[in-house]
Amino acid sequence: MMARASTSVNRRNDIVAAAIEVFAEIGYYRATTAQVAERAAISQPYVYRFFTKESLLVESLSVSWKRIVQAFQVVIDSSAPEELESGLIRAYEGIMQSYRSEILLQMQAQTIPDAPIREAMQQGINEIRDLVGNAFVSAGFEDADKKISDFLARGMLCNAAMAMDMPDLMPKK
Amino acid sequence: MMARASTSVNRRNDIVAAAIEVFAEIGYYRATTAQVAERAAISQPYVYRFFTKESLLVESLSVSWKRIVQAFQVVIDSSAPEELESGLIRAYEGIMQSYRSEILLQMQAQTIPDAPIREAMQQGINEIRDLVGNAFVSAGFEDADKKISDFLARGMLCNAAMAMDMPDLMPKK
DNA sequence: TAATTGTAATTGATCAATCAATAATATAAC
DNA sequence: GTTATATTATTGATTGATCAATTACAATTA
Numbered sequence: 151m152m153a154r155a156s157t158s159v160n161r162r163n164d165i166v167a168a169a170i171e172v173f174a175e176i177g178y179y180r181a182t183t184a185q186v187a188e189r190a191a192i193s194q195p196y197v198y199r200f201f202t203k204e205s206l207l208v209e210s211l212s213v214s215w216k217r218i219v220q221a222f223q224v225v226i227d228s229s230a231p232e233e234l235e236s237g238l239i240r241a242y243e244g245i246m247q248s249y250r251s252e253i254l255l256q257m258q259a260q261t262i263p264d265a266p267i268r269e270a271m272q273q274g275i276n277e278i279r280d281l282v283g284n285a286f287v288s289a290g291f292e293d294a295d296k297k298i299s300d301f302l303a304r305g306m307l308c309n310a311a312m313a314m315d316m317p318d319l320m321p322k323k
Numbered sequence: 324m325m326a327r328a329s330t331s332v333n334r335r336n337d338i339v340a341a342a343i344e345v346f347a348e349i350g351y352y353r354a355t356t357a358q359v360a361e362r363a364a365i366s367q368p369y370v371y372r373f374f375t376k377e378s379l380l381v382e383s384l385s386v387s388w389k390r391i392v393q394a395f396q397v398v399i400d401s402s403a404p405e406e407l408e409s410g411l412i413r414a415y416e417g418i419m420q421s422y423r424s425e426i427l428l429q430m431q432a433q434t435i436p437d438a439p440i441r442e443a444m445q446q447g448i449n450e451i452r453d454l455v456g457n458a459f460v461s462a463g464f465e466d467a468d469k470k471i472s473d474f475l476a477r478g479m480l481c482n483a484a485m486a487m488d489m490p491d492l493m494p495k496k
Numbered sequence: 497t498a499a500t501t502g503t504a505a506t507t508g509a510t511c512a513a514t515c516a517a518t519a520a521t522a523t524a525a526c
Numbered sequence: 527g528t529t530a531t532a533t534t535a536t537t538g539a540t541t542g543a544t545c546a547a548t549t550a551c552a553a554t555t556a
Contacts, residue, residue, distance in 0.1 A: 161535085177435065179352030182511060193537045198513065254434055260486050261430045262350065271487055279492070299480070299494040306479035307472070313433050314444055319452070321472040331501080355545060366503050371547065 162200050164190045166213060169206045174251035178207055178258055208266050211259055214252035215274030221245055222281055231289035235301070238282065242305060246312055257313055278302075335373050337363045339386060342379045347424035351380055351431055381439050384432055387425035388447030394418055395454055404462035408474070411455065415478060419485055430486055451475075 168189035172181045183203055187194040201209065221244070225237040246253055259271050279298060286294040311319035341362035345354045356376055360367040374382065394417070398410040419426055432444050452471060459467040484492035 177352060179350060183513085184511080194512090195514075195538085196536055199535085203512065257430075257434045260483055261427055268487065272489060275483075275487070275489065275492070296494060299492075300473075300476075302492065303473075303476040303480035306483055307476035310433055310479055314441065314448070316445060316448065319448070319472075319475065321468060334501085356547085357545075367546090368504085368548080369502060372502085376546065 161190075161192070161196075165192070165197055165200055165206065166209050169201075170210045170213065170251050170255055173207065173210065173258070174254040178255075178262070204264065204266060207255075207259070208270050210252075210255055211267065211270040211274065214249070214256055215270070215277065217249055217252060218242070218245060218274075219277055219281060222278065222285075226281070226285040231291075234285060234289050235297070238285075238301070239304075242308070246308065250312065253309055254313060257309055275302075331373075334363075334365070334369075338365070338370055338373055338379065339382050342374075343383045343386065343424045343428055346380065346383065346431070347427040351428070351435070377437070377439060380428075380432070381443050383425075383428055384440065384443040384447065387422070387429055388443070388450065390422055390425060391415070391418060391447075392450055392454060395451065395458075399454070399458040404464075407458060407462050408470070411458075411474070412477075415481070419481065423485065426482055427486060430482055448475075 165186065169186045172186045172189050175181075176185065183197050183206075184194040186206070187197050190197075197206070221241045222238055225241045226234070229237045256271070256274070259267050262268070279302065282301060283294060283298045286297050291297055307319060311317055338359065342359045345359045345362050348354075349358065356370050356379075357367040359379070360370050363370075370379070394414045395411055398414045399407065402410045429444070429447070432440050435441070452475065455474060456467060456471045459470050464470055480492060484490055
């Protein structure tokens with residue numbers, strides 16, 4: 151009776167998109183696979199045709215890190231040295247507005263020690279650091295090491311300010 | 324039969340100390356009140372004589388913020404301006420070594436939107452920012468606003484590096 | 497004996513994961 | 527083109543385990 155709604159590939163994407171939102175809003179451990187299923191408009195058992203709860207988190211994190219890498223790559227490929235850093239900052243601010251849930255999910259994952267999640271986080275951060283670090287070096291910045299460290303630190307404070315609804319934590323202008 | 328082991332006040336402290344460890348290790352939502360009770364060497368129902376699970380988290384956060392405030396106050400009260408910032412950084416590093424669980428708990432709480440927890444976090448951070456901010460101003464630093472922002476950002480990166488076991492994230496030196 | 501300290505037993509709810517089945521589509525044969 | 531067969535998509539029902547919270551009761555001390 152029910153019409154077949156989608157392909158398997160689309161279903162995977164639907165489920166991951168739903169999981170990112172539900173996990174971010176409710177918290178990974180508090181959120182249930184039934185809630186993810188409801189948001190994806192499928193049944194709870196069908197989620198398990200594609201993911202376990204943990205593999206769903208790992209996949210969600212992978213999506214979130216790819217989003218940042220890709221946005222930064224665009225900036226790096228199209229920026230003069232004097233606009234590189236401000237361009238990266240603007241790109242990150244854009245992601246925080248449009249994909250807030252993905253950042254909230256990364257923040258949650260920071261304190262989850264289970265190996266697959268820990269590895270996804272380490273890999274994501276390392277990729278960002280290498281990407282931005284190399285771009286700073288290529289741009290001819292002398293203190294690239296300090297610059298990348300400051301960049302990451304500012305990003306972390308930015309995340310915290312967003313998560314806890316404390317915009318005053320970020321310096322104006 | 325069993326000898327009375329402690330006073331009510333001591334019991335509260337025992338339970339909070341146990342909760343900080345268990346919540347940090349296992350994660351607040353995954354951890355059970357039975358695990359907290361076991362670590363505190365009491366029965367699970369007896370935890371509820373003092374706390375609900377949520378009030379236990381709020382109390383744990385309060386302890387963790389007081390720890391930082393107190394350590395920073397000592398540094399501020401005893402440092403010459405030229406050693407103020409480095410003293411604060413060393414104090415924070417000491418806390419991260421000796422009270423790692425408290426920091427991990429704060430990181431978890433960053434993404435928990437429930438009002439009592441959110442309020443405990445906002446209050447804690449604001450108190451730190453005011454304390455350090457005033458100290459920077461009193462020390463005669465001109466760019467106190469940027470300095471406090473950088474200080475907090477560095478702290479956030481420090482937390483993340485510790486939580487994810489990525490010491491390379493912090494700049495050597 | 498009255499208050500305080502404590503626990504065993506239980507409850508009601510919740511949840512990740514599985515199973516057994518059905519519906520829809522595609523393919524092939526006639 | 528209609529029938530038979532296989533494949534994919536999907537769900538209802540269930541399960542086994544877990545957990546926060548309560549209740550009813552026992553031991554200890556002042």
